[in-house]
Amino acid sequence: MSMDSLYSSFPRGTxxxxxxxxxxxxxxxxxxxxxxxxxxxxxLHLRTTDSLQRTIALVVTAIVLYIPANVLPIMTTTMxxxxxxxxxxxxxxxxxxxxxxxIAAVIFIASIVVPTGKLMAIxxxxxxxxxxxxxxxxxxxxxxxxxxxxxxxSMTDVFVVSILVALIQLGGLxxxxxGPAAIAFGGVVIGTILAAESFDPRLIWDQVGxxxxxxxxxxxxxxxxxxxxxxxx
Amino acid sequence: MTLTHPTxxxxxxxxxxxxxxxxxxxxxxxxxxxxxxxxxxTPDGMTRSLAFALSAALLLVMSMCFPFLSIQANGLEQVMxxxxxxxxxxxxxxxxxxxxxxxxxxxxPAMMISALIAMLVAIRRGVPAPWLVPTGRFLFFLNPxxxxxxxxxxxxxxxxxxxxxxxxxxxxxxxxxVVFSICFISALTNLDRVLLWDxxxxxxx
Numbered sequence: 001m002s003m004d005s006l007y008s009s010f011p012r013g014t015x016x017x018x019x020x021x022x023x024x025x026x027x028x029x030x031x032x033x034x035x036x037x038x039x040x041x042x043x044l045h046l047r048t049t050d051s052l053q054r055t056i057a058l059v060v061t062a063i064v065l066y067i068p069a070n071v072l073p074i075m076t077t078t079m080x081x082x083x084x085x086x087x088x089x090x091x092x093x094x095x096x097x098x099x100x101x102x103i104a105a106v107i108f109i110a111s112i113v114v115p116t117g118k119l120m121a122i123x124x125x126x127x128x129x130x131x132x133x134x135x136x137x138x139x140x141x142x143x144x145x146x147x148x149x150x151x152x153x154s155m156t157d158v159f160v161v162s163i164l165v166a167l168i169q170l171g172g173l174x175x176x177x178x179g180p181a182a183i184a185f186g187g188v189v190i191g192t193i194l195a196a197e198s199f200d201p202r203l204i205w206d207q208v209g210x211x212x213x214x215x216x217x218x219x220x221x222x223x224x225x226x227x228x229x230x231x232x233x
Numbered sequence: 234m235t236l237t238h239p240t241x242x243x244x245x246x247x248x249x250x251x252x253x254x255x256x257x258x259x260x261x262x263x264x265x266x267x268x269x270x271x272x273x274x275t276p277d278g279m280t281r282s283l284a285f286a287l288s289a290a291l292l293l294v295m296s297m298c299f300p301f302l303s304i305q306a307n308g309l310e311q312v313m314x315x316x317x318x319x320x321x322x323x324x325x326x327x328x329x330x331x332x333x334x335x336x337x338x339x340x341x342p343a344m345m346i347s348a349l350i351a352m353l354v355a356i357r358r359g360v361p362a363p364w365l366v367p368t369g370r371f372l373f374f375l376n377p378x379x380x381x382x383x384x385x386x387x388x389x390x391x392x393x394x395x396x397x398x399x400x401x402x403x404x405x406x407x408x409x410x411v412v413f414s415i416c417f418i419s420a421l422t423n424l425d426r427v428l429l430w431d432x433x434x435x436x437x438x
Contacts, residue, residue, distance in 0.1 A: 015243030159387025
């Protein structure tokens, strides 16, 4: 495919359709034929290279790591010589038994709901993009923003374990040590953050105008407003 | 501080071509299609950012030097400092967890603040500085890996967990770190990526 027909495959009004690539580090707009950003020297791409493949590979890695993260103990409490390993879910159950519902909720949301929800959301985004589905682009973009924002919050439990390990060292009376699930869980968090980074949200908008009549109608006023955005707002 | 001249940029989230002109202080430009904030002209953004970054640097050093938390149970006392927390994990044979914890809460923010202070001082003085370009790239490369605010929540959760077993005493470093997290986040939110790079381009030549 020649460069010109590649550029014209993108919807009207986008930078890519004009053969311009936006630098992901410094936001500079430069001709896509440059391989490096003329301002900051970062690699320049029209779209993240192999975005969907990379994202799916990282998602699969995170899912695989999520198994040991839940099955193996995340920490071991040794009380008067008796060692008691506990898993992430076991810790939540224990907190509920002790009546600490808010803390149980925080750990449950950060360690179970956020990572699984995030993985499902990324898979769904990849699926809708690869199938060229026309589900609301605004909603999918909003979903991407949420995924990007919540990613790091899953680290909460790993931080809690590290604090407990450092603080609860009362010799034979009571001590806490970290378990292998903490490493696996850290891997899950890193995997999902990298997956969210490698997913290019612009792919969601790349089929606009090519297959939808209403999008075609909406694009004209949009292009007009895009040209005087600075003055208008 | 605003852009030197009207600039065309591609929205990072939907790639729409948008021209941003002069924004007066307090104004923000967002993408007319997907709503992504393209640029925000925070009043005195860079000055505020520098002030917050300097406070954050001081507070981060403080949070490393004093007791973070301590516990008392059955006459035994245990004091925890942040470096000790890393050491304890390392002694347990979990070097990887020590790096996984200390990286995002101490090392990454420390490098980001150093980069930020160096860049903002150079921009204020307006001297040509080619090193601004690699420093700027370094800052935005590190950005997704700082987890300062998550650690603060982690500490609060552990306080409640420990509270059931022993009496917890909050140390000077704990307060320093909480205020540090606020300053650190304020330093970053007052800084606009487009405006920063506009200045860097001017000075790096």
